[in-house]
Structure formats: structure tokens, C-alpha cells
Amino acid sequence: MPEFREMAKVTLFGSGNKGGAEFTPAKDIPPLAGKVVLITGAAGDLGRQTAIELAKYGRPSRIYVADLPRGDAEKKAVVERITREAYVQDEDAATPKTEVRFLDLDLTSFESVRACAVEFVAKEERLDILFLNAGIIRVAKGTTKEGYEVHFGLNYLGHALLAKLLIPTLEKTATNTSKPRVVVVSSEGHAMAPKGGIQFDNLKSECASMDYSQRYGQSKLALIHLTRHLSTQHPSLTTAAVHPGRILTGMADALKKESLLVKLTAPIAPFFCVPVSVGIVNHLWAATSPAVLSGSYYEPVGVPGKESALARDAALGRRLAEFTAEQIGGVELVG
Ligand SMILES: NC(=O)c1ccc[n+]([C@@H]2O[C@H](COP(=O)([O-])OP(=O)(O)OC[C@H]3O[C@@H](n4cnc5c(N)ncnc54)[C@H](OP(=O)(O)O)[C@@H]3O)[C@@H](O)[C@H]2O)c1
Known part of the structure; x- marks a missing residue:
């Protein structure tokens, strides 16, 4: 029962997000004028708040919210909410505001990722x-x-494909003094991956023998390996993986429906969860701090080295990189 033990540990005692790095968005987000940002899942809680804080304090030229396709009115509402909350008190009317744009992205479809x-x-x-x-x-x-287990296919493979297709643009943005960033949102839940870490032979199936925590854990473990792979293959970029802490977001609501343990501990959850404004500090730190070491996993803010042994397993990382290249190798920007 090692997976159950890990799951109970993560549920009951998982780390919050108060880390070693002192990071205050208002003070520490640098000016981002002229820069362009893309955030997947930015209609959701952590992505949206990340967009708000970056727009508020860094003011990049544009932020792209890449999320599930929806009607025009709903897209407009997402964009307007970010803009409204970023500039509710516009203390710097002289600096141009960030333009927020919506991009359709369904990470469960290679065709949608490519179109995005x-x-x-x-x-x-x-x-x-x-x-x-x-x-x-x-x-x-x-x-x-494409037939992959849905957590692995969406959380990991869809993102690996998106990164692959956008790397030429990231690399051409790099200069001698500025490295573009890739922030990979993993989770402490990567420790709940099944025995061996990634069940390669089952990935093109529902992974029916695994519970949801193992399926989630497998996908989040793969994201830590992706971070290291991108870092070694693309030294002109800075790539970091983060655990955001434990936050009562849309995801937590969903989790309650699936996990008895989470349902039972729901009344006390607010005591060991952090608010969204704290949950996004690791995102913001990893995206902007000069202290970030490329290829590292941070849990909580600014603290490296808490990843599981499987997340450090170089042979597993190589096997995943080969598997990934086989699966997404044929998908190119120019069809
Ligand atoms: N909240 C936590 O305690 C916690 C802890 C550890 C890690 N994380 C990680 O933090 C990240 C953000 O999660 P969150 O807490 O902000 O949850 P959230 O509010 O549920 O946001 C997740 C976002 O992903 C979008 N999404 C779902 N399916 C998608 C698809 N097929 N293609 C593109 N986008 C899709 C969701 O869209 P819809 O809402 O329309 O479905 C939503 O906007 C996740 O990677 C999560 O694993 C969260």
C-alpha cells in the first residue's frame, strides 16, 4: 500500500507554499514591458491569478489565456475579469496596460494543441x-x-507537444542577457505515481488498474522529467517545475467528488490550504526570479530538492523522453 500511504501523507500533511524565498509580487515582479506570456488553463483559478498579478505588476505587452474552447461571451468575460482585477486600482496609469487575449486549447487533442x-x-x-x-x-x-490515459495525455503529453511547438519561438526570443522561461506546474502529488513511476505499456489505455491518484501522480511525475529534459536540450531557456501548494481551487472541488479521504477532511481543509494569492507565488517566482536554477523542481517557493526518487531517476527520464519523441514527433507546426 505505498501509494495509499503517499496519498494520505499528501492529503493530510502536504506542504503549503511558504518557502525559503521571500517573494512579494508587488515588489519582486520586474517590469515586463514588451514581453509576451502564454498561460495554459488561465481561465482556472491559479492561471487566472497568475495572469492578474503579472498584468498588474509586470505589465507585459500581451498575456495569452490558453484554455478550453468556449463561447465568445465567455472568452470575453475571462479576458475582462483579468483586466478588471489587474487594474482595479491603476496606480501606474502612465505605463501601458497588458492586452489579454484568449486562445482555444484542448490539451486532450494533438490537433487542438497544434492549432493553438x-x-x-x-x-x-x-x-x-x-x-x-x-x-x-x-x-x-x-x-x-489519441487514446492516452486522460491525466497523462492532458497534463503531460499535451503540454509536452505545446512546448515542442513553441520552443523555436522561445529560443528566438532569447538574448545574451535574457533567457525566456518555461514554468511547468507539477505537484507534490507526483509522489503518488505508481510503482516504477510511469507504466509505459499501459499509457495507451485508461490505466484501468490504477486509482486516480496514481494516474494524476504519473502525469505530474512526467512533468518533472519534462522540465529537466527541456533544460538540458534547450540551454538558452530557463525551465523550472513548481508545486503551487494546496489551494482550494476548482481542482479541489473536483477532487472532493472522487476521494473519500479528501471529502472527510474537507471541513478542516481551510486550515492546511493556502489562498490562491499565496498559491501562485511559486508560479511568479519561477517565472521571474534570478535565483531559479534551470531544470529544478521547487516545493515550496524557492526550495529545490523535494522531488521523489523516481523524479530523479535518470533512466526513467531517458525512457520518457524517447517515448514522448515517438508519440509527438510527427506533429509539426507546418502540417
Ligand atoms: N489547487 C491545488 O491545490 C493544486 C495543487 C498542486 C498542483 N496544482 C496544479 O495547478 C494547476 C492549476 O490548477 P488549479 O488549481 O488552478 O485548478 P483549476 O481551477 O481547475 O484550473 C485548471 C484549468 O485547466 C483547464 N483545463 C481542464 N482541461 C483542459 C484541457 N483539456 N485543455 C486545456 N485546459 C484544460 C480548466 O478548464 P475548465 O475549468 O474549463 O475545465 C481550468 O481552467 C494544475 O496543473 C494542478 O495540477 C494545483
Whole structure:
């Protein structure tokens, strides 16, 4: 029962997000004028608040909210909410405000990921910060359009493909003095991955023998390996993985429906969860701090080295990189 033990530990005692790094968005987010940011899952709680704080304090030229396709009115509402909350008290009316744009992205479909990247590169010459933030934890057993287990396919493989397609734009944005960032939102839940870490032989299935925590853990473990892989393959970029802490977001609501342990501990959850404004500090720190070491996993803010042994397993990382290249190698920006 080692997975159950890990799950109970994460549920009851998981780390919050008060780390070693002192980081105050108002003080520490540098000016981002002229820069372009893309955040997946930015209609959701952590992505949206990340966009708000970056727009408020850094004022990049544009922030792209890449999230599930929806009606025009709903997209407009997402964009307007970020803009409204970023500039509710506009203390710096002289500096241009960030333009927020919505991009359709369904990470469960290679075609949608490709279309999202195509649309982005048609609009932008540069990309300074890419957040691979979207994620699911709850869902019933299922597969993505290409037949991968849905947590692995969405949280990991869809993001690996998006990163691959946007790397040329990130690399051409790099200068001698400025490295574009890729912030990979993993989780302390990566420790709940099944024995061996990633069940390669089962990935093109629902992984029916695994519970949701193992399916989630496997996908989040893969994201830590992706972070290291991108860092070694693309030294002109700074790539970091983060655990955001434990936050009562849309994801937590979903989790309650699936996990008895989480349901039972719900009344005391506010005592060991942090608010969204604290939960996004690791995102913001990893995206902007000069102290970030490329290829590292941080849990909580600014604290490296808390990843599981499987997350450090170089042989597993190599096998995942080979597997990933086989699966997404054929998908290119120019079809
Ligand atoms: N909250 C926590 O305590 C916690 C802890 C550790 C790690 N994390 C990580 O933090 C990240 C953000 O989560 P959150 O807490 O902000 O949850 P959230 O509020 O549920 O946000 C997740 C976002 O991902 C979007 N999404 C879902 N399926 C998608 C798909 N197929 N394609 C593109 N986007 C999709 C969701 O869209 P819809 O809402 O329309 O479905 C939502 O906007 C996740 O990667 C999560 O694993 C969170």
C-alpha cells in the first residue's frame, strides 16, 4: 500500500507554499514591458491569478489565456475579469496596460494543441514566459483523442507537444542577457505515481488498474522529467517545475467528488490550504526570479530538492523522453 500511504501523507500533511524565498509580487515582479506570456488553463483559478498579478505588476505587452474552447461571451468575460482585477486600482496609469487575449486549447487533442500553437506563432514573434499550468485531477477513467490515459495525455503529453511547438519561438526570443522561461506546474502529488513511476505499456489505455491518484501522480511525475529534459536540450531557456501548494481551487472541488479521504477532511481543509494569492507565488517566482536554477523542481517557493526518487531517476527520464519523441514527433507546426 505505498501509494495509499503517499496519498494520505499528501492529503493530510502536504506542504503549503511558504518557502525559503521571500517573494512579494508587488515588489519582486520586474517590469515586463514588451514581453509576451502564454498561460495554459488561465481561465482556472491559479492561471487566472497568475495572469492578474503579472498584468498588474509586470505589465507585459500581451498575456495569452490558453484554455478550453468556449463561447465568445465567455472568452470575453475571462479576458475582462483579468483586466478588471489587474487594474482595479491603476496606480501606474502612465505605463501601458497588458492586452489579454484568449486562445482555444484542448490539451486532450494533438490537433487542438497544434492549432493553438499555429495561431500563437501567426500572431507573435516572441514568447518570453510559457506556463504549462492547466491540469485535471479528478476525472473518471478515460482516454484522450489519441487514446492516452486522460491525466497523462492532458497534463503531460499535451503540454509536452505545446512546448515542442513553441520552443523555436522561445529560443528566438532569447538574448545574451535574457533567457525566456518555461514554468511547468507539477505537484507534490507526483509522489503518488505508481510503482516504477510511469507504466509505459499501459499509457495507451485508461490505466484501468490504477486509482486516480496514481494516474494524476504519473502525469505530474512526467512533468518533472519534462522540465529537466527541456533544460538540458534547450540551454538558452530557463525551465523550472513548481508545486503551487494546496489551494482550494476548482481542482479541489473536483477532487472532493472522487476521494473519500479528501471529502472527510474537507471541513478542516481551510486550515492546511493556502489562498490562491499565496498559491501562485511559486508560479511568479519561477517565472521571474534570478535565483531559479534551470531544470529544478521547487516545493515550496524557492526550495529545490523535494522531488521523489523516481523524479530523479535518470533512466526513467531517458525512457520518457524517447517515448514522448515517438508519440509527438510527427506533429509539426507546418502540417
Ligand atoms: N489547487 C491545488 O491545490 C493544486 C495543487 C498542486 C498542483 N496544482 C496544479 O495547478 C494547476 C492549476 O490548477 P488549479 O488549481 O488552478 O485548478 P483549476 O481551477 O481547475 O484550473 C485548471 C484549468 O485547466 C483547464 N483545463 C481542464 N482541461 C483542459 C484541457 N483539456 N485543455 C486545456 N485546459 C484544460 C480548466 O478548464 P475548465 O475549468 O474549463 O475545465 C481550468 O481552467 C494544475 O496543473 C494542478 O495540477 C494545483
